[in-house]
Structures are given as C-alpha cells and as structure tokens.
Amino acid sequence: MPLAARPAPALLHRRTLLTGLAGAATAIALPARAGFNFFTSEYTATRAELEAQVRRRFPLQQGYGGLFTVQLSDPRLGLQPAANRAALTLRVAIASPFLDPGTVGGWLAISSALRYDAPALTLRLDQPRAERVELxxxxxxxxxxxxxxxxxxxxxxxxxQPLHTFRPEELTVGRKTYEIGDITVLDDGIKVQLR
Known part of the structure; x- marks a missing residue:
C-alpha cells in the first residue's frame, strides 16, 4: 500500500478502540448466557440447561398410603421471575386397584421456591406447591x-429435587472458590450471585 493510502497510527488506534468498545457494548446488550460473568460475579444457568438436568431425573414414582401409586413424568420447566419461583408442568398417572380403569392420567403444575445445598453444590426445589391438577x-x-x-x-x-448441580470448576476462578448468594429467577434462566 502506498504511504499516502495508509491510515495514520492514531486513526488505527481509534478504530481498534471503537471496534473493541462496540463489541463490549454488544456483549452487554445480549441476554444472559450460561456460565460465569466475571464483571458482575454472577453465574447464569439457561432455561435449556436447567430443563436438560431436570429431565434426566424423571420419571419419579411414589406410593401414597399403600392405596395409590403416583408417577410423574415429562417435566416442562417454566420460570416465574415476578414471583422468583421455578415452575414444572408434569404428566401425572395415578394407579390403584380401587380405580376403574386402574390408572388415571392427567397434568399437574407446581411452582417452587429455590434453595442452595452447599455440600452438594446443588440448586434445589424448596417447598413446591401444587397449583393445578387436571385428571x-x-x-x-x-x-x-x-x-x-x-x-x-x-x-x-x-x-x-435438584434443579441444577454445579461442577466445582464452575465456581472457581483462578485461586478463588466462590459461594452462592442470592438466587434470581429470570425469563430465560436462573442467576446466582457469587461471593
């Protein structure tokens, strides 16, 4: 390139700086992604990541009074930011020799607060509440x-029930190991404060 056509070094520096700032602004404007955010000391687990972990733990089956067996399957995760709660919609099947037919199916919706179980590095459902049962x-x-x-x-x-289990490396940056603080339910994931 001829000398006259080359940008001045100061102009190159400004272009590089502006490009870097534009990239940073774009990153800040994007929705939260899974993982650790160094600038805010937060970890965000996305809805897809949470739902994948939840699905692995189903179906669940439990008896009731020796008369009924209830099976929960096909969980779908919902997030309720306004209430700071997680929600699950599940397929329910209730079986009993006293029913005709022997099994009744339907859907069940629950919402739940969340708590952190430090020894297990796990975010768990806490005091789930049945909101709706349709048979x-x-x-x-x-x-x-x-x-x-x-x-x-x-x-x-x-x-x-576990909603998300952290790997030790997800809570460690350099030599610092973080503890979980506040838990915030978002539209597209769950964010925890790291301290």
Missing amino acids: EGLGGQDAVRLQRVGAAVAQEALQG
Missing part, C-alpha cells in the same frame, strides 16, 4: 380426591 375422564368427588392425592404426592416427591 382425564373423572369428575365429581372422585376427581377432587384424586387431585388431592396427586398434589400431595407431587409436593412430597419434588421437595428437594
């Missing part, structure tokens, strides 16, 4: 009774 093909008092059974078993079975 197929039943009405009246039978439906009400079975809805109560499904809700009680789901709340018990899901208490303490």
Whole structure:
C-alpha cells in the first residue's frame, strides 16, 4: 500500500478502540448466557440447561398410603421471575386397584421456591406447591380426591429435587472458590450471585 493510502497510527488506534468498545457494548446488550460473568460475579444457568438436568431425573414414582401409586413424568420447566419461583408442568398417572380403569392420567403444575445445598453444590426445589391438577375422564368427588392425592404426592416427591448441580470448576476462578448468594429467577434462566 502506498504511504499516502495508509491510515495514520492514531486513526488505527481509534478504530481498534471503537471496534473493541462496540463489541463490549454488544456483549452487554445480549441476554444472559450460561456460565460465569466475571464483571458482575454472577453465574447464569439457561432455561435449556436447567430443563436438560431436570429431565434426566424423571420419571419419579411414589406410593401414597399403600392405596395409590403416583408417577410423574415429562417435566416442562417454566420460570416465574415476578414471583422468583421455578415452575414444572408434569404428566401425572395415578394407579390403584380401587380405580376403574386402574390408572388415571392427567397434568399437574407446581411452582417452587429455590434453595442452595452447599455440600452438594446443588440448586434445589424448596417447598413446591401444587397449583393445578387436571385428571382425564373423572369428575365429581372422585376427581377432587384424586387431585388431592396427586398434589400431595407431587409436593412430597419434588421437595428437594435438584434443579441444577454445579461442577466445582464452575465456581472457581483462578485461586478463588466462590459461594452462592442470592438466587434470581429470570425469563430465560436462573442467576446466582457469587461471593
């Protein structure tokens, strides 16, 4: 390139600086990605990452009073930022020799607070609450009774269920190992403060 066509060194420096600043601004404007954010001391787990971990733990099956067996499967994760809660919609199947037919299916929705279990490095459901139970093909008092059974078993079975387990290296930067602080539910993931 001829000398006259080459940009001045000061202009090159400004271009490089502006390009770097534009890249940083773009990174700040993008939605949270999974992983550690050094600038804010936060770790964000995305909805997809959380749902993948949750799905691996199902189906769950639990008895109720020796009369019913309740199976929970096909979990779908929802996030409720306004309430700072996680939500799960699950397929429910209640089986009993006293039912005709022997198994009744439907859907169950729960919401739950979250807590951190430090020894296990795990974010867990805490005090899940059944919000809605819909059973197929039943009405009246039978439906009400079975809805109560499904809700009680789901709340018990899901208490303490892992939502996300951290790997030790995810909480370590250089020589510093972080502890989990505040837990915040976002539209597209869950963010934890690292301290």
